[in-house]
Amino acid sequence: MIVFADGAGKETAVKELFEMFLTFAKVGVMTFGGGYAMLPMLEREVVGAKKWATSEELLNYFAVGQCTPGIIAVNTATFIGYKNRRIPGAVAATAGVIFPSLIIIMVIAAFLQNFAEIAFVQHAFAGVRAVVTALIIQAVIKFFKSGVKDITGFVIFVLAFILAGIIGISSVYVVIGALIVGLIAGRLGRCKEQ
Amino acid sequence: MTYLLLFYEFFKTGLFAVGGGLATLPFIYDMSARYPEWLSIGDISNMIAVSESTPGPMGVNMATYTGYTTGGVFGSLCATIGLVLPSLIVIIIIAGFLQKFQESRPVKHAFYGLRPAVAGLIAAAAFQVFKVAVLTLEKFSQTRSLADLFDLRGLIICAVTLVLLYLKPLKKIHPIVYILCGAVVGIIVY
Numbered sequence: 001m002i003v004f005a006d007g008a009g010k011e012t013a014v015k016e017l018f019e020m021f022l023t024f025a026k027v028g029v030m031t032f033g034g035g036y037a038m039l040p041m042l043e044r045e046v047v048g049a050k051k052w053a054t055s056e057e058l059l060n061y062f063a064v065g066q067c068t069p070g071i072i073a074v075n076t077a078t079f080i081g082y083k084n085r086r087i088p089g090a091v092a093a094t095a096g097v098i099f100p101s102l103i104i105i106m107v108i109a110a111f112l113q114n115f116a117e118i119a120f121v122q123h124a125f126a127g128v129r130a131v132v133t134a135l136i137i138q139a140v141i142k143f144f145k146s147g148v149k150d151i152t153g154f155v156i157f158v159l160a161f162i163l164a165g166i167i168g169i170s171s172v173y174v175v176i177g178a179l180i181v182g183l184i185a186g187r188l189g190r191c192k193e194q
Numbered sequence: 195m196t197y198l199l200l201f202y203e204f205f206k207t208g209l210f211a212v213g214g215g216l217a218t219l220p221f222i223y224d225m226s227a228r229y230p231e232w233l234s235i236g237d238i239s240n241m242i243a244v245s246e247s248t249p250g251p252m253g254v255n256m257a258t259y260t261g262y263t264t265g266g267v268f269g270s271l272c273a274t275i276g277l278v279l280p281s282l283i284v285i286i287i288i289a290g291f292l293q294k295f296q297e298s299r300p301v302k303h304a305f306y307g308l309r310p311a312v313a314g315l316i317a318a319a320a321f322q323v324f325k326v327a328v329l330t331l332e333k334f335s336q337t338r339s340l341a342d343l344f345d346l347r348g349l350i351i352c353a354v355t356l357v358l359l360y361l362k363p364l365k366k367i368h369p370i371v372y373i374l375c376g377a378v379v380g381i382i383v384y
Contacts, residue, residue, distance in 0.1 A: 028249065028250050029249050029250070030369070030370045030373070032248075033252075033323065035251065035319075038251075039316065041369060044369060059308075060292075060308070060309065062316075063305065063308035063311065064285075064288060066315065067212060068285065068288065069208060069209050069210060069281060069284055070208050070209075070211065070253075070277075070280055070281025070285075071211075071218070071254060071281060074254070074285075075285050078285040078289070079285055079289050082286055082290070083289060083293070090286050094282055098250070098274060101248070101255050101258055102254070102270065104249065104250065105250075105258035105259050105262065106262050108244055109258070109263055109270075110262065115244055117243075124378075125246070125247045125377070125380065126380045126384045127351060127377050127378070127379045127383070128373055129323060129326060129348070129376075130327045130328065130348040130352045130355070130376060130380075131351060131355050131375070132323060132373065133320065133323045133324050133328060133348075133352045134352045134353075134356040134359060134372070135359070136316065136323055137320050137324075137352075137356060138356065138360075139316055140313065140317045140320050143316055144313050144317075147310045147313040153309070153310035154310070156311050156314065157311070157314040159314065160311040160313075160314025160315055160318070161314040161315075161317045161318050165314075165318025165321040166321075170217075171318075172212050174311055175311060175312070175315075177311075178308050178312075179304045179307055180307070182303050182306045182308060183300060183304055183307065185306065186300070186303025186304075186306060186307075
């Protein structure tokens, strides 16, 4: 799929870019709590509704986004945008995902300096956090199913969880380590071809 | 000049902060040491609190906030675009490379190792949010009584949501609905 070259007219391409912007803006406005909290929304909007990527590709993008510079949300948006509509798509998706933050934070910075201290905001977010926890647990189960295919995969999963979640090692090193393990396992022929 | 500086500082942050929103924090602290007129340490804690209680990626929230307090609307645009630009460029290059080589064996093998690791990292992230939302570790470390380990309200909200998420007839409900319900329930019970 190359932009402007898939038989569709320029108008359709612009429409699709706008659609991409809107979809990612929707994901941006519904993501509470950073990169990983974005997963359930991406699953629903990008994988489910628009079919711009598969669950497995989403995992790939998160892996790359984890060990490349920048914010994971932006990295993932750029990836999906580029895959479907090349550079214009990458720009549209990225602009979309940051757009709601820009507006919301500007309003807060301008009018609500003590926004985070307002009691009902704190209470609402205590509730939101508990819901987001459930959503991320659901994402873990989903991505466990699509990412862990055999015993080597299971060992990598458990090790990654312990290293990053309990010992607190930076996810950058976990990703680089897993990459090396993948390459070695591949060499040894332990890797199932898909 | 301030605008250029904002752009430059956040471009650097975007280029060197690897590993997501929280990885930008050391850069922001460094910024507040070099440009005390931009933001103080107190501003940073305030910003973290705001970032955590608004939607959107944390790094973007922080850049927008700093940019706005330093240079208004245009300042926040400069800071945010600066932060995002390195990712955009780097990922476009990598995405092009990946599309070319995604069928090659080393790339396949690398992702074979990476996918379960990312699933593990998501589990780690889930554990971190779980700790904040559902556990009360401070109280537990004082009393050592199991009853004090969990914040009952958080635990119930989380458990009920999880059950609802897996109920077949409710599969169509958008996750944002649960988040909004969570906010309402939070205001009522906390």
